[in-house]
Amino acid sequence: MELLAVINRLNFPFLYLPLEKEKLGMPLLEFTSKGIYCKKANVYLDPWQGVDKAIISHGHSDHARWGSKQYITHEDNVPIIRHRLGNIVVSGKKYGESFNINGVQFSLHPAGHVTGSAQIRVEYQGEIWVFTGDYKTQSDGISTPFEPVKCHTFITECTFGLPVFQWNDPQEVHNDINRWWAENQRQKITSLLMGYSLGKVQRLLKHLDPSIGKIYTHGATEEMTTVLRNFIDFPPTERITRDTTKKEIEGNLVLAPPAVLGSAWVKKLGSLSTGYASGWMAFRGARRRRAVDRAFVLSDHADWKGLLSAIKATGCENVITTHGYTDNFAQYLREQGWNARTEKTQYEAETLETAAAE
């Protein structure tokens, strides 16, 4: 430290060495083959291989993976990852609750992505890093809304990190969905509404108008929804079973994961209008490739302006972009004056390819 200060004062521009802690010793968080690692605390954030101790941002399968000995996550995410990963050792934390591991301070903060999702704040000797996991800045009515956290280094997703992504008011999308359902109901056609099993489907469900008709569910959807009913009120749903007849569901709405499209399960539902909700549906090509009757642009990720406003609100100097349009986004941030770079991770739950062509 002393030595560097001296060298800098000597004012040799070619010898300039940065003074930030990150560049001095080991960075507080590093990107390893197993995941994002805090060496000081010997803890991984959302690791993609089994480790001793993992802090988990949220329950999606690319962030909460099987095989670690001990998990720490938001308390609402505990039943979700238990449901997905089975019998694991996991402790739940509240938002803002600080916990110390080996002298490093950790805390979880609302990410607004799905129920129980958190940004992970890491502080050591006054230096603060925040890892977002996935997040959105819009409020979805079911998860605790995103809260910006001041930090020096911000590790951000940028799934939709291109200016072509600009979300409309979600209430308008929900109104469209209800209108679509009501119109199908009038024509005695069943509405099949598809979305991600954790988060999207419940967000859709929360805003459906039960006065239009009954809401049925696919098994996978029903199970995850049952888990979330522990902390959220939803309209009633009924799981489709072998005994459910076409006549019963006619004109009603069925919630299911996108993978059902084209399956035998769908064929048994009778005459259908299909709808799919995803941020990728902003692309006409993706809509046509998906071949659904109605595409609804609704995302649990931040759009271009959301990402930029989130970064500004942190007051950070350094940005590390992880998954999404990382290179373009980092280059744009550099032009805007941030010290931005890209790191490779294995978080890739939703890409245009999976969303459009599963």
Next chain:
Amino acid sequence: MKRFAQLIEQLDSTNKTNQKVAALTHYFQEAPKEDALWAVALLSHRRPSRPVTTTLMRQWTAELAQLPEWLFEESYHIVGDLAETIALLVQQEDSGDAPSLTQCIEEIIALKPKTEEEKKSYILNRWKGLNNFERFVFNKILTGGFRIGVSQKLMTRALSKAVNIEENILAHRLMGQWSPQNTSFDELILNPNPEDHLSQPYPFFLAYALEEGFQAKENPRHWLIEHKWDGMRAQLIVRQGKVFLWSRGEELITDKFPELTVLAEHLPHGTVVDGELLPFKNGQIGDFNALQKRIGRKNVSLKLQQEVPISIMLYDLLEWGGEDQRQLPLHQRQQLLQELYQKLPEDLPLMLSEVLHFSSWEAVAEERERAQEMRSEGLMLKHKDSLYAVGRKKGTWWKWKSDPKTIDAVLTYAMRGHGRRTNLYTDYTFALWQEEELVTFAKAYSGLTDAEIKKVDQFVKQNTTDRFGPVRQVKPELVFEIAFEGIAASSRHKSGVAVRFPRILRWRHDKKIKEANSLEDLKKLLP
């Protein structure tokens, strides 16, 4: 405009033919007639000429969205469609009254001679006043190229339901070069005056590729066989002493072939024949590519006429004595055509396609083997009683092409696709060996399954060695078998060879790049 944008959105959001037809029919019934006519025009690829360059549109968008130009370009490459990229990047500012479709198009037409400043102010104003999808449709009208999964046939079917006129009659009325600027819905569609339509062609009847198992079901004696001539399909019309030549793309190409003018003296008023326009020199059918030269030139000099002389190989008679003959059985139409042909002097640029009769399918297959020698692409099989139908219909006309030639080539460049293949690398460039170097010889877009496309896409993304705008150079590693129809020497191609209809036959996982073919191998296939 609002109504039309809604129509396009409806057409876009279903893949069920019935729903598309219903949406179109509804539009044609409800929209003002002038708008309906413009909709027919746009959906049959008749559009106003482009008033601004796309370069300007890109600059204006980047400026309006406050983005660096490189980010606009990146966005465009990812979205895959310029009209859509602009629609996504610009935000609606006021929801004032959108113009009608006709008004909007008339404004676009009027824009052409204006200054750049005037153009910019008009277009920016429209962008800000329309919602996302309307803006997309507006940009599509500006830039042209409405590819929305609605064929002309589908559009005609819907129109037929809306106005209660038979589909075939409508298809005929919609042929040729018309524009809503010089006709009306009533004149063109409801009550056409035959006098106004001296040059009007009939819709072409198109054949399907022969289906598996055809020979086992059919008696060869019921089928008339011809060679499938390798030129340009064309319809020749003589009415009231005037000659008209139409291409299959409904373009009037008479002025490209002044040597046909003489036919007006020999063919009576009310004669329409269907045939193949061929390069024909010294008694020999020439190479298809030579025709491009004739089509491409604005002025057809005498020199060019001598360099690439042409002839029409006649094979059907659609109108005779001013009467529509399309409902006669084929053998009778051929009989009439033959009688007419025999009365003509010998030195006209016309030939008669020989009709062959066979008693076994083996003999037909043998004839097909002679394709290269006859300079044809294979055979046409037409049922002797077939009527001359409209568009592509299954059952009575079949094409039985020669087996394609194939060659194993290396993938060297890739570009993102358009439409439903947006954001996937689906447009490929292939190369062959010339000593130690790989030389580009063809581009191909189709032939892989969706699953294979995803794999190649992954490969391209992980093995990019260089980028040239939207094009990525990739590590030479993947080998594909490329099929193509024809091959000719070409000075315009780096490889010295031009191939027709190249497409991917299969992915040769079993081959290493060293085992791919050489340019020499390809040249050996030259006739």
